[in-house]
Amino acid sequence: MQKVAVFVDIQNIYYTTKEFYNCHFDYNAFWTKATSNREVVKAIAYAIDRGDKKQKQFQNILNEIGFEIKLKPFIQRSDGSAKGDWDVGITIDVIEYAKESEVVVLASGDGDFFLLSLLMIIFTVSCKENNTVEVVSNEHLINIGFLSAQTGGASHFGIPAYYAYKYAINNLSAYYGENVSINSVLMDTKSNADICLDNLMSLKEQGINLVIGPFTSSELSNVKEFAKMNDMVVISPSSVARSISLSDDYIFRMASDDSNQTVAMLHLLSRDNIKNIILLWRDDVWGNDLAGLIINGFDNAGGNVFDSLKYDPSTVDYTSIIGELVTKTTQMLNNYTLSECAIYLLSFNEAESILEKASTSNSLLGDIKWYGSSAVSQSSPFLVNSTAATFAVQVGFLCPIHGLDDNAQDKYNDINSYVVSRSGLMANVYSYNTYDALWLAVATSFISDIKHPEEFAAAFIETGSNYFGATGRVLFNDAGDRIPQTYDIFGVENINGEYSWVKKVVYDFGTGTIH
DSSP states (O other): OEEEEEEEEHHHHHHHHHHHHSSOOOHHHHHHHHHTTEEEEEEEEEEEEOOOHHHHHHHHHHHHHTOEEEEEEOEEOTTSOEEOOOHHHHHHHHHHHHTTOSEEEEEOOOOSHHHHHHHHHHHHEEEOTTOOEEEOSOOEEEEEEEEEOSSSTTHHHHHHHHHHHHHHHHHHHHHHGGGEEEEEEEEEOTTOHHHHHHHHHHHHHTTOOEEEOOOSHHHHHHHHHHHHHTTOEEEESSOOOGGGOOSSSSEEESSOOHHHHHHHHHHHHHHTTOOEEEEEEESSHHHHHHHHHHHHHHHHTTOEEEEEEEEOTTOOOOHHHHHHHHHHHHHHHHHSOGGGEEEEEEOSTTHHHHHHHHHTSOTHHHHSEEEOOTTTTTOHHHHHOHHHHHHHHHHTOEEEEEOOOGGGHHHHHHHHHHHHHHHSSOOOHHHHHHHHHHHHHHHHHTTSOTTSHHHHHHHHHHHHHTOEETTEEOOBOTTSBBOOSEEEEEEEEEETTEEEEEEEEEEETTTTEEO
């Protein structure tokens, strides 16, 4: 019995039959014809979700026939135009299930981009003598650069991400076999913006126009003009500075910008009845951006930023900074109730040195509540410093990070196991973003050429909306930044003598609540 995969573009079928034949499409008759004496591997009907009751009833009928229904939201743009098609999504599914099928049945009235995409499938699929469909040996070559901080202040994210990237390459090779060749050039930015720019220039000289990384906002800010001038597509797994949220480039960020982190943390401060804060932050692009968002947001919410301190990222000895912090904290507590006050720290992995120094200074800093940022949350090196970790437990140090989808738990757990076995470090959401970024980049390369960056960027967004990876669904806004669903907020706990990051609460953007 032949194996068949069936794909139906509901919207295009509806308008085609209505316009040319003035009738309705008989899905029962179609199903009988397409699946008779065949084993159905997959049957998917693609629709645009307009929230219409009759539409839902029709979809239920299709479901009873045997179709899986995939929905995409109908988007009305501000200029009156609309967006809502399944071209790229159908293409991706056909590629996936063609390898398991002997016959692929496609019903669509769309004759432009989708058919162009299908030409690729037609030329890369053939039949063996036993009629099993396989991909022929025409090699698909992908040149890609990877800019990751293996040393320096961002290495606590860069190192786990490097192994997640390697794991993605292994899985892609296993998935596509000999038909895909990934030429990957890995470069260490050393957490330095100038070195990062040199690296990107080197990649361009090697003819590489598709890059995953860099990780920090300072690095990305320093390379974005070069990338734009040279039509390079750059995908950062972890940059979040609000000032880089621009729509006139080919930069994508797999994490949402810090305006979202600010919203989540303001809700947390409100829940904890914190009315007065001292803000201590890293003086760089990311720190200055986030500090501005926190100060304005907290003030607008009726809070009081009692005072603030910033430090040079190159600082090694934090004695003087902590001395100033003690003075300002004393002044704040002379005026306000302890339970309504907090210290808010915006830092990279130097947080461990700051908290270690704070733990050995005035005991006042151990009595007040502390909050942190996404650049520290889930950092493995932080937990190695037992003095800092003990202090974090004492002050209830809570740090947010882009939330994961529980439905993707099997995927990100597998990545974490690989990362831990190779590096001894725990993976985190930025590691998983790296994994998903590479899968999305490769998938997009099948349907769009990087030589045409504007088309590739549009296809990348479309591919993300149909992809469910280690971090769940990947949706981008007009600036190319990830649209968040949740923010997970972690704290440090001592569990059987070992320190671990433990999820404490979740902020849900859909409901605007913390739970």
